[in-house]
Amino acid sequence: GAVVSQHPSWVICKSGTSVKIECRSLDFQATTMFWYRQFPKQSLMLMATSNEGSKATYEQGVEKDKFLINHASLTLSTLTVTSAHPEDSSFYICSARGTGRETQYFGPGTRLLVL
Amino acid sequence: AQSVTQPDIHITVSEGASLELRCNYSYGATPYLFWYVQSPGQGLQLLLKYFSGDTLVQGIKGFEAEFKRSQSSFNLRKPSVHWSDAAEYFCAVGPPSNTGKLIFGQGTTLQVKP
Numbered sequence: 001g002a003v004v005s006q007h008p009s010w011v012i013c014k015s016g017t018s019v020k021i022e023c024r025s026l027d028f029q030a031t032t033m034f035w036y037r038q039f040p041k042q043s044l045m046l047m048a049t050s051n052e053g054s055k056a057t058y059e060q061g062v063e064k065d066k067f068l069i070n071h072a073s074l075t076l077s078t079l080t081v082t083s084a085h086p087e088d089s090s091f092y093i094c095s096a097r098g099t100g101r102e103t104q105y106f107g108p109g110t111r112l113l114v115l
Numbered sequence: 116a117q118s119v120t121q122p123d124i125h126i127t128v129s130e131g132a133s134l135e136l137r138c139n140y141s142y143g144a145t146p147y148l149f150w151y152v153q154s155p156g157q158g159l160q161l162l163l164k165y166f167s168g169d170t171l172v173q174g175i176k177g178f179e180a181e182f183k184r185s186q187s188s189f190n191l192r193k194p195s196v197h198w199s200d201a202a203e204y205f206c207a208v209g210p211p212s213n214t215g216k217l218i219f220g221q222g223t224t225l226q227v228k229p
Binding site for chain 2: 004006032034042043044046049091093095097102103104105106107108109111
């Protein structure tokens, strides 16, 4: 149980385009989802927290207009990187947490390369 | 300030040897504690967690961890390492509430020698 998927697993896009990444909880309802960014050989940096049906809460320094997060259902959250630039290239990981649960379950990650 | 420290950036052990990965935290209250493992290019898999109760917790893949309140530590151990254990290990702490925000350590890379 507690499986989280992400799609796509990797994406290459041109600078200036937008990219959408999906995060799904497959066997539980995720009231809260988290989006992280990870640079090579580094730890995870929390970008934002999203609760189903409400606006995401962004961490300090994260541009909310650049990283659009939508958590429209209890099993799906999306992260859209708008007008992507090469510096947005990174590994993006989502996690999900169910109601009353304290544990986050992580997706397999999405590697984004912006050319 | 809240923080998690994994003092060892890189550890190499021989297959079959024992392993201990260190984790120290700084937190206002006793947090929830987690160990995750990440294989190259993959997401994180939960190894074990501590919320309360018995301070020695058992996890998957033969791992265990011990919470020591006096030392603010939550070290991960395995008695006999397998080559497949080579990966990146992250210690994380979270608030004993429903907010769920985790603070991660910098990670320890485990290399296993044959």
